[in-house]
Amino acid sequence: MKYIDYYEVLNVPRTATEKEIKQAYRKLAREHHPDLHQNEAKAKAEEKFKQINEAYEVLSDAEKRSKYDRLGMNWKAGDEFDFDPANMGGRTYTYHGQSDFDLGGFGFSDFFSSIFGEDFVHSRRSGGRGRQASYKGEDIDAEISLTVDELIRGTEKELRLSVPSPCAACGGQRFSDRGICRACAGTGVTEDTKTVKVKIPAKLYPGASLRLKGLGGKGYGNGPDGDLYLRIRVAPDGRWQVSGSDLETELVVYPDQAVLGDKLQVPTPHGPVQLKLQPGMHFGQRLRIREKGLPKENGFGDLYFRLHIDIPRDQTEAEKELYHKIRELRQNSVSK
Ligand SMILES: [Zn+2]
Structure with missing residues (x-):
């Protein structure tokens, strides 16, 4: 008789939660259902299917799982094992190399029978079926x-x-x-x-x-x-870049607004708000509007506008004239 690692059978860590165990089991049980396979593969699936069910029978039941965990991996084939009666509710299990329990076609291994046989058969026979005539549906x-x-x-x-x-x-x-x-x-x-x-x-x-x-x-x-x-x-959003509960987007302004400052109306997912640009803004600078981002546990995240400075395409001659003037002044101030 061989020690069976039920965690390995279900491919879950030893710390797996009840839910993780259930999910792993269902996935495997569906995959290896014998009716889905034929010929040689069917026999293999049948074997695997039994193992999966056996593993689940143990790991899905808190009492069985803890009993199994206590048995530990140190147990070797051919060993006799005695549980400490203090831990076992006063009962001593002794393994004598052969199962004493008839599992009546449930198809579990000798390993399983030697540990759980009596309890298992008892619970299944003494109305395990009728006992829970009503229960809540699964979440x-x-x-x-x-x-x-x-x-x-x-x-x-x-x-x-x-x-x-x-x-x-x-x-x-x-x-x-x-x-x-x-x-x-x-x-x-x-x-x-x-x-x-x-x-x-x-x-x-x-x-x-x-x-x-x-x-x-x-x-x-x-x-x-x-x-x-x-x-x-x-969901990803073309308009707002999401970072935690904060949102960010680009705001295009003209050079005069960046230099002199301005007051403008900007869109937010909560509706338009007034934004004040300070004089002397730089390209790439981020402006924050508090609590206009995504909902978070308490309140809302913030909204950021990343400044992009662009040039109007339809500049008049008069405007260009003034830019010439600006350049002149700039050159003079730099050369001083
Ligand atoms: Zn069924």
């Missing part, structure tokens, strides 16, 4: 990208979601009387797609998570539906 995560404008003002969106429903064949219990449920590949759920309309409130900030009650997976029995958690992101 699901999705992402949504909103424009700068939509973040500030709110909007309404249609979303296509992949929503898990409890598997009808096994009632979401992952096992039928004969072993791993084939209908759902032992995941306990089947995925449906649905389209939902959601109202996005104003002033959501990038990175925020919006909880939409009841838009998650279907509940089972009398259990309520799960929730949808929408992670908010900001």
Whole structure:
């Protein structure tokens, strides 16, 4: 009998969260479902499929996982292992080289049986199936990208979601009387797609998570539906350059405005505002308008205008005349 590294089987780190484990498991279970393969590949998939389900059976259950973690990787094939009864709720497990437990076709390894056999069979046989006749549907995560404008003002969106429903064949219990449920590949759920309309409130900030009650997976029995958690992101915007909760854009001014200063109206995503240019502005200089950027956790980020100094294309003779004059004065002042 060989030690089986269940973390390796699911390809997750030993620190993986419950959610990460579930995601890894579902992905692999779908990939290796025996019904999707033929001939030699089918036998291989079947083997892999069993391993994945076994790993998930252990790592998805806090009690089993901690028992398994305590066993540790130091255990070697052929070793006897005794758990400290103090840690094991007064029970001592002794491995004698052969499984004492009949798993009744659940298809788990001797390694698994030697550690969990009794508990497992017990929980599955003593109404593991009927015990949770009602439970809440799964919460699901999705992402949504909103424009700068939509973040500030709110909007309404249609979303296509992949929503898990409890598997009808096994009632979401992952096992039928004969072993791993084939209908759902032992995941306990089947995925449906649905389209939902959601109202996005104003002033959501990038990175925020919006909880939409009841838009998650279907509940089972009398259990309520799960929730949808929408992670908010900001979509790239041609007009405003986004940096955290700050926005930046270019502002074109003429040389006379840069030299003498000016008062002008500038657009912002919150509507136009008055901007005062000080005399003697330089190319590339940034002007800040406070709190006219993206929403953030408290208030708004800032808006920056990057100065670009340009020359009017339609200069009159009189204007050119004055530039000649300016050049003259400049040359005189430099040569002094
Ligand atoms: Zn099923």
